[in-house]
Amino acid sequence: MPTGIIESLDHEARGITRLDGKTIFVEGALPGEQVEYVCLRKKRTYEVARTERILKSSPSRVTPKCPHFGVCGGCSMQHLDPSAQVAAKQRVLESNLWHLGRIKAEQLYSPIYGAPWAYRQRARLSVRVLPKKGGVLIGFHERKSSYVADMRQCDILPPHVSALLMPLRELISSLSISKAMPQIEVAAGERITALVLRILEPLSAADENLLRAFADRHRVVLYLQAGGPATAYRFYPAEGPKLSYCLPDYDIEHFFSPTEFTQVNFAINHVLVRRALALLDPQPGERVADMFCGLGNFTLPIARSGAHVVGVEGSAELVRRAAENASANGLAGQADYRVANLFEVTPEMLTALGHFDKVLIDPPREGAVELVNSIGEGGPRRIVYVSCSPSTLARDAAILVGQKGYRLKGAGVVNMFPNTSHVESIALFERS
Incomplete structure (x- = not known):
């Protein structure tokens, strides 16, 4: 061997x-x-x-904490000490920047990291009815498999959410449509925890009664989703507190739907926003863009600084939510929003948005290659790039440094997903 x-x-x-x-x-x-x-x-x-x-x-x-480690595909690094995980991710970032982008950051920022357990406020759990395996299984997929792991607990979920796994098995096994409920989406907010039940067939009256009793017993809010994310609606209780997360440093509360994108790790997101705003340093009177703004995670803190911010996002629904959040936080006059497909942006489209002193970019894994390629000579003097893929960050950084006249002033990792191999990072680019 x-x-x-x-x-x-x-x-x-x-x-x-x-x-x-x-x-x-x-x-x-x-x-x-x-x-x-x-x-x-x-x-x-x-x-x-x-x-x-x-x-x-x-x-x-180290000894993995979770008894399902090695089978469940949710985590891949529980056998490595948490501090060593952060160091390994920093090396992955540096390696990608050099081997893919042929650049090095002038400064390596101290990593952003926090508690390695009970951090995941958002999760999408698969459901399978398998009588030969004991009935209903609820959890993440097994590693490199479409099978659902036999999860009885999950230490990266908040304890009150992990404690729902077995009761949810019992609930779904008792429903008439147990085989037509393939997924449960979890969203834990400041005041409530929401469960979105994906249903492929109508519920019976008895099913609805069982769901209401479950919600009352476990103090959760149930949503039903018959089709795409836009079909999700609040089922029970129909009224009450809404899902939200807060950014105390900026006196901001973001409201969101359980199917809308938010960062999964609220504690790390607090620090990430603080780091991004410190690097961007928006000032009153400046005009700042927040590209791929989502529901305004960075937009509203920028607006709170006194700068005028324009949030740009491809989803009209998220733009609507972002505008609502700006109004709810008294920042409607400081923030404008535009719907635009930033994966197909052109120099002409970018110019039409007007001049920006500074720009924050927070793209999905695909990165922002069309956006950075569209930046012209009159582009912003400072760009803060928040990345969830070191390879696409390296590609886009190579364009900014090699073709657009920027310097990579600094970069560092953000351990948004402890115990997994997922690497998020933040980088600062400046023009001389």
Whole structure:
């Protein structure tokens, strides 16, 4: 059986070793370890393998807290000490910037990180009725599989949400449409916890009574969703507090629907917004753009600074929600919103939005290549880029530095998803 010494981790938290010039990605191995491994898949230039035996263990290896680790696909790094996880993600960011973008940040920012457990305020759980496996399963998918993990607890969810997993199994098994409810979306806010039940068939009157009793017993708000996200509606209780999250530093409360995008980790989001605003440094009288603004996570703090901010987003529904939040927080006069597809933006479209002194960019995984390509000579003097993909950040950074005359002043990781390999980051670009 082959052995190898692990050099580093890749973007999926697999250990990397080399044999006869070929890169071997070893699942379950950590940097500095010597392991025996078994090959799972061979390609011409690389192999994917699984750790069979650890001959020399890393001092950063820890016992995974979750009994489902290794089967459930929700986490991939629970066997690595939380502080070492952050360091590994910083190396992934630096590696992507250099190997894909051929650039280095002038400064590495201190990482943003927090509690590694009970952080996930948002989750999408799959539901399967499998009599041979004990009835109803609710949870994340198993690793690299469409099967649903047999989860009885989840330590990355808030405790009160984790405690709902088994009662939800009982509830769904008692419904007449148990086989027509494939998904439950969870959203925990400041005042309420909402569960969105995806239903493919109508509920019976008895089903509705069971749902109401469950909501009362567990103090949750139930939504029903028969089609796409726009079809979700509040079922029970029909009235009461709404979903929201707060940014206390800016005296802002964001209201949102359980199917609308918000950051999953509210505590880290507080620090991320604070870091982004410090780097952007919006001033009264400046005109600032918030690209891919969503429901206004960064827009309203920018507006609170006294700058005039224009939020741009492709979803008309999110723009409507963002405008409502601006009004609710007394910032309607400081924030404007535009609906625009930023994946198809042109220099002419960007020019039509007017001059911006500074810009914040917070794109999805695809990045913002069309947007950065559209920046002209009169572009903003400062750009703060919040990224959820180090590879697309590196690609876009190469354009900003190599073609648009910006300097990469600094970059650092944001551990929004502890115990997973997901790398978020923040970067500052400035023109001289």
